[in-house]
């Protein structure tokens with residue numbers, strides 16, 4: 209009889225689970241096809257209502273707990289975070305049957321060295337959305353991409369793309385808690401990691 213296949217996620221070792229989570233997150237940044245490349249990002253609207261939207265994960269750092277995403281500084285989420293500087297990220301990989309929740313203080317930066325660095329690493333095509341003259345979410349008189357007409361069907365030149373810089377922002381989540389749920393026929397596993405000065409401290413939870 210052959211041995212049963214290895215589970216897709218560590219079932220009984222928290223240190224291995226922590227390493228597996230960060231390794232998946234690192235891959236999700238690099239791999240556009242990873243289901244974890246586009247988490248749901250939740251904020252709190254000024255009236256207290258929860259608000260979630262899909263965003264692209266741009267960078268993660270295990271030791272600082274920092275998650276970086278990019279957005280338009282005029283978007284509603286920026287106002288949400290100015291009023292309530294906390295966010296939650298939600299990832300799910302249906303193939304791996306692995307859910308991850310991430311929580312922590314969050315902020316939007318527009319004119320900082322970190323935002324400058326992120327902008328410098330962004331390609332002209334990705335910069336195009338930031339050249340929209342009107343804020344995202346504002347009412348439009350007709351169906352529209354919101355883009356300047358001359359950029360509708362082409363990539364901006366590097367010089368043209370600079371028009372987007374004032375609107376470009378990085379959204380930083382300083383995660384303090386990671387919580388995973390792994391679904392397995394042999395029994396689900398749930399655990400969490402809390403970040404302190406000593407690093408990430410893990411514990412198991414009842415699924």
Ligand SMILES: Cc1cc2nc3c(=O)[nH]c(=O)nc-3n(C[C@H](O)[C@H](O)[C@H](O)COP(=O)(O)O)c2cc1C
Nearest residue numbers: 246261262263264278279280283284285286344345
């Ligand atoms: C696949 C996908 C990826 C997206 N990536 C981003 C992103 O990286 N940054 C962003 O601000 N919005 C992104 N959006 C759009 C957001 O989901 C949202 O519609 C928009 O940011 C406005 O959100 P807000 O009004 O809550 O600020 C993406 C949407 C989809 C469907």
